[in-house]
Amino acid sequence: MKFLSFHKEEMRPEADTVDEYLQIGGTTSMKCMQHFVDGIIFCFGDEYLRKSTAEDLQRLLIIGEISGFPGMMGSIDCMHWEWKNCPTAWKGQYTRASGKPTIVLEAVASQDLWIWHPFFGPPGTLNDINILDRSPVFDDILQGRAPKCKYVVNGNQYSLGYYLIDEMYPKWATFIQSIRLPQGDKPSLFAEKQEVCRKYVERGFGILQARFAIVKNPALIWDKERIGKIMRACIILHNMIVEDERDMYTQFDVTEFEQPETSGRTRVDF
Structure with missing residues (x-):
């Protein structure tokens, strides 16, 4: 995983800073990283970027019911990854109000912070609704292939998570x-519980950035396809760690990565 702690390619002087640690040149280290990323995706992508199976769904529904939300399959949100070396011709398309071009990752995270349905690549100027319109997260539901689930809320039975x-x-x-x-008490309690559980995805993004410096820092690679492979490899490694540490999950300080809250939203700290 050491290769994912840096991400220099076109910026040769920065790539050369790892020479002494790796005992190889900057260009060679970048090629090694590319082969490493391709190998991770090829060997483990089917397992750790999979859609939720019937067994996964059953576990998610049990977790959701324990959390007070029967039928919940996780929380969904978007994360922006700054693209420092975005090609000039694309900067208008990818630049946010902050003045920096970004690429968006949309994903679902469950309580154990496993990242499901990662959708990476939309330009940073799109909002959550525009990205959702392009996302394949609901393709299985629309095509009738989604796993079936049954749960009861207030005496009514539902089959859609x-x-x-x-x-x-x-x-x-x-x-x-x-x-x-x-x-009132009931709406306030509901808002508090919903905010706590919804933060699963924000914590998932925060831990992804805390684990991998390449995702924490601006992307310096010009090739968007290669950036996408790096993001997928990091998500695979993140999910592997989640699977290994699910029962004794390591707590990270992710305060510096938390997304700002929208004004008027109830904020719950936990």
């Missing part, structure tokens, strides 16, 4: 939003 979201997303049957301005 759902995700927890923030207020940016549309009001679909597969989404459960918080209550923006809760009035």
Whole structure:
């Protein structure tokens, strides 16, 4: 994993900073990283970038019911990865209000912080709704291939799972939003529980950045396809660690990676 702690290619002087550690040249170390990333995806991609199976879904539903949300399959959100060496012709398409071009990762995370349905590549100027329109996260549901699930809420039986979201997303049957301005004990309790569980995906993004410096820092590679492979390899390694440490999960300090809250949203610290 040491190769993923740096990400210099076109910037040769920065790549040369690892010469003494690796005892090889900067160009050679970059080629090694590329082969490493390709190998990780080829050997482990099918297992650790898989869609949720019936067994996975059953476990997620049990976790959701314990958390107070029967039928919940995780939480969904987006993360922006700054692209420092974005080609000039694309900068207008990828540059956010912050003035820096970014590439977006949309993903679902469960309570154990396993990252499901990663969708990487949309330009940073798109908002969550635009990215959702392009995302394949609901393809199986639309084509009738989604695993079946059954759960009961308030005496009513349902067969379609759902995700927890923030207020940016549309009001679909597969989404459960918080209550923006809760009035009374029950709405306040619901908003508090929803905010706590929804932060699974934000913590997942934070730990992904805390583990891999290449994702924490701006991408310096020009080739977007190669950047996408690096992101997939990091997600695979992250999910491998989650599987290995699921029962004794390592806690990381991810405060510096937390996404800012939208104004007017109920904030819950935990």
